[in-house]
Amino acid sequence: MKKVVYLLIMAAGLALASCEKDEVGNTATKALAGEWYVTVDGVDASGAVLYEDVFGLGHTMLYTYNTAANVPTEMYVDDAGNAWKYKVRVKSDVNALTFSTEGAVANEAYDCNVTIESGKVLPGAATTPHGTPADSIVFYVTFSDDDNVPAAYSKLKVAGYRYTGFAQDN
Structure with a gap:
């Protein structure tokens, strides 16, 4: 009988211990991090669009996420x-x-150098193709190996909206 009681106590203890959940926190860059559908335009020095969708790709995915240091003062911008x-x-x-x-x-x-300037996220400022509001992202980027600068455009403007998960917004 004692063995049964001990086994029940051990089983209850294991069951209670397995129900504990670890608190999962947010990353330090949560407000800026995400998946984005963006287009890339060629613009002049003032930001006026010279070539819409300069690469003819339409919307492409872009990712922003925290670094391993998980601090609010740095993150990655990655077009994969x-x-x-x-x-x-x-x-x-x-x-x-x-x-x-x-x-x-x-x-x-x-191997190249990249400059990103004037990057910002605007909460709720975009309207997706599905018609729902979403966060907007915009920034300017230049690459040291871009042969089109300054002949065709001064920099590239990357702009779009946060990925919603709806098929209609792809």
Whole structure:
């Protein structure tokens, strides 16, 4: 009888211990992080569009996410090869919802330098093709190996909306 009681106590203890849940926190760049559908336009120095969808790709995916340090002052901007193939560590301000590089920085995807400027996330400022509101992202980017600068355009404007998961918004 004692063995049965001990076994029941052990089983109850294991059941209670297995019900504990670890508290999962957010990343430090949560407000800026996400998956984005963006287009890339060629623009002049003032930001006026010279060439819409300069690569003819339509909307492509872009990712913003925290670094391993998980601090609110830096994150990655990564197009995963969808338009130009860049992965860049940028300075971020989570409270102001802004990000940029401090001058040209190394591209972690391949050997070139990248400058990202005037990056910002605008909550609820975009309307998806499905008609729902979504966060907007916009920034300007230049690449040290872009032969079109300054002949065709001064920089590239990347702009779009946060991925919603709806098939109609792809």
